[in-house]
Amino acid sequence: MAEAVKEKPSSFAEVVENCCAQLRRRQIQGSLPCAKRTAEIMRALLTMQRHPDAASLIDDVRAVGYKLQAAKPVELAVGNIVRRVLHLIREEAQTEKSDSEADSNDAVPQGKADGKQDVMKSQGVEHLHANEVILTLGMSDTTYAFLREAARKREFQVVVAEGAPRYDGHLQARKLADAGIQVTAIPDSAVFAMMARANKVLVGAHAVLANGGAIAPAGIHMVALAAHKHSTPLVVLVGLHKLSPQFPHDPDLLYNDFRGPAEVADSDMQARGLPQHS
């Protein structure tokens, strides 16, 4: 979208519409890419349009934010970034520096990525001790970075549940093994059995809500219940852009995304379920 900023004919509304279309079509996947994209849109809003005062800027940012969030309601990172930008604008307006608005916005996407990695490096070693068994589900870049950093100083094992029907646990297991960590890959059905052996559960999440609940890929509720039953600590690793002030009134319906049934039931199975005409 850097081209859109340079080309004068392409209006800001088109930029926003392009982004919304990409979000709807799931062409931007993952909280961090969505967050970065939203921050870029916000920056484009500031550079492409002049605003006389903070109030009109806030109105514009809010309008664009609603549009972007409506394009993908399940992606809470979009709303979080917009709220962050609004907060920065209000702060700047209070200190009455009109030309440093653009600078504060630039700091938003960079600061996020750097801050997260520093946090991992410092805390990974503190929370894991030697000869522990860590259980995790599926693939999470945050969890991968956390474990890889901790493995530099500690010797531990990781049990990875595959996370069907995405099977991203396979990728996580392979990456961790290639990084030199002892890994065991298990199917999701064995999570309850292996929880008796696990000392800690480390997972990533899609978003964390205001009541402390986490939205994460399917299967996490079962892992959490099993951890609770075996009194195993469950740690959720998230970047700041995933913390949302929303409450889950009915999380399974409001913040959920449905994929095609072909991943679970192939077409032969589905055909058997149709009315049979002889």
Place this chain on the structure above:
Amino acid sequence: MANTIRRLKMRIHSIDVNAPEAEAKRALIEDIRRYIEVQIIAADRLLVDCAVQKVTDGDVILTFAYSHIVANVLTKAAALGRTFKVMVVDCRPELEGQRMLEKLQASGIACSYIHLNALSFVVRDVTKVFLGAAAIMSNGTVMGRAGNAAVAMTAHAHSKPVLVCCESFKFHERVQLDSITHNELGDPDALVSLPGYPGVSPLAGWQDIPRLGLLNLKYDAMPAEYVTMIVTEYGMIPPTSVPVILREQQQDASASGGGGGM
């Protein structure tokens, strides 16, 4: 299985040493046939008749993987004209739920099919859970296909009744605390093969990676607190009554001296 082998051995021990071989063999075969008839086939019939009373009109019944006894209960209930829906929960790598789905669909029952990970989303609409078992320990712990315990745990967390259908020959006096002390390992390569998935799993070639291991557990142990009721051929009992049935069976076995009625 250990139960059955032990009884067979007891029966063999109790054979008169002087009896001719052909006659002894005939008696033994007759006992085995009677064991199958009484403990398995007749028991299944009684169990199904007992459990089918618990299927009421308008039920949404959850079941996991494949259990021949649960399939029989549900097909019998459909044959009796009850209207209900079934939610079949399946899991990797065996995908036995597909076999259950075929059997239920053949009986004209309306079914839904989900993977184990989607259970917490659908369990709110479920009214009852019917599960099978591989064995039941004397403290009420139910050994079942891996994933059974997770299903019962989720159902319990949402206050849904869990009924375990299990014949009494599967009761065992051993106590098992967790799933790992006694278990069976399946083929680890079954985890690597992903039918219908585009591309090859990153786990392919896992034997060559020194730090990567695959574990395919067959069974898991469901704690007794998750079980509402166990349905046996003797009727419906709570998990705490399992040692009572075991004691009665042992008394019967010792009273008949290991002969007749095995």
